[in-house]
Amino acid sequence: MLTPTYPIRTARLVLRPFTQTDLDELHAFQSLPEVARYLYWEARSRQETADALEKRIAGARITTEGQTLALAVERTDTGALIGDLTLCWLSAEHRRGEIGFVFHPDHHGHGYAQEAAEALLLLAFRDLGLRRAVGHCDARNTASAALMRRLGMTLDARLRENQFFKGDWTDELVYAILEREWAAGRGTPA
Template identity: 60%
Template sequence: MLKPSYPIRTQRLILRPFTHDDLTGMNAIHSLPEVARYLYWEPRDPEQVRQSLEKKITQTALEEEGQALALAVELEATGELIGDGVLFWHSALHRSGEIGYIFHPGHGGKGYATEAAEALLELGFDGLDLHRITGRLDGRNHASARLLERLGMRREAHLVENEIVKGEWTDEVIYAILQREWRARH
C-alpha cells in the first residue's frame, strides 16, 4: 500500500494529487495533437478532459494491485501545471509496476519529465517496495525512449506491429529497471 505524503517536491517540481482547479491546465496539454500523437486517444475536447480529470482526482493512493496513482506536475516557481505522471501497481505477488507521463511540449528539453519520472520510480521502489518497474511507449516516440534510458531503464522488448492505434499498426517498446539497479544508481 502506498499513500504518499503530499506534496512531493523535487528540485524544481511539485507532484501532487489533481484537483478540479487543474481543468484549464490539463485541457491546455491534453487538447494538443502533438501530445496525443503517440497515445491511444486523439486530442481531447474539454468534456473529455473533464472526464479524465474526474478519474485522476480519485487516484491519490495505491491500496491494492491494479490501481494507478495519478499526480499533477507543476513548476514550483510558478505553480503552472506542465504535465502529469502515473504509477501503476500491476502485481503484489511479482512486485511489479509501470510509470507513465504526459508533458506540455512547451516545457520540453528542460529535464522536467525526467525529474518527475525519477520521482515516480522512487515512489514505486521506496514507497511500494516494487521489484521491477516498466515503461511502455510507441516505437516512434524516440524522445520518450531517451528519457527512459536516462533513468537507467533498459530496452527489453520491441514488439513489431502489435497494436492498431488510431487505425494504423504500431510498434511498442518496453523498458524496465529493477529495484537493485535503481538503488545502485542512487
C-alpha cells in the same frame, strides 16, 4: 499500499494530487494533437479532459493492485501545471508496476519530465516496494524512449507491429528497470 505524503518536492517541481482547479491547465495540453499523437486517446475535448481529470483526482493513492496513482506536476517557480504522471501497481505477488508520463510541449527539453519521473520511481521502489517497473511507448516516440533510457531503464522488448494504433500497425517498446538497478544508479544499497 501507497499513500504519499503530499506535496512531493523535487529541486524544481511539486508533485501532488490532481484537483478540480487543474481542468484548464490539464486541458491546455491534453487538447493538443501533438501530445495525443502516441497516446491511446485523441486530442481531448474539454469534457473528455474533465472526465479524465475525475479519474486522476480519484488516483491520489493506491490501496490494492490494479490501481493507478495519478500525480499532477507543477513548476515550483511559476505554479504552472506542466505534466501528468502515473504509477500503476500491476502485481503485488510479483512486485511489478508501470510508469507513465505526459508533459506539456512548452516544457519539453528542460529536464522536468526526468526530474518528475525520478521522483515517481522513488515512490515505486521505496514506498510501494516494487521490484520491477516498466514503461511502454510507441517505437516512433523517440522522446519517451530516450527519457526511459535516461532513467536507467533497459529496452526489454520491441514488439513488432504489436498494435493497430490510429490507423497503422506499430511497434511497441517495453523498457524496464529493476529495484537493484535503480538503487545502484542512485548510489544507495538495494
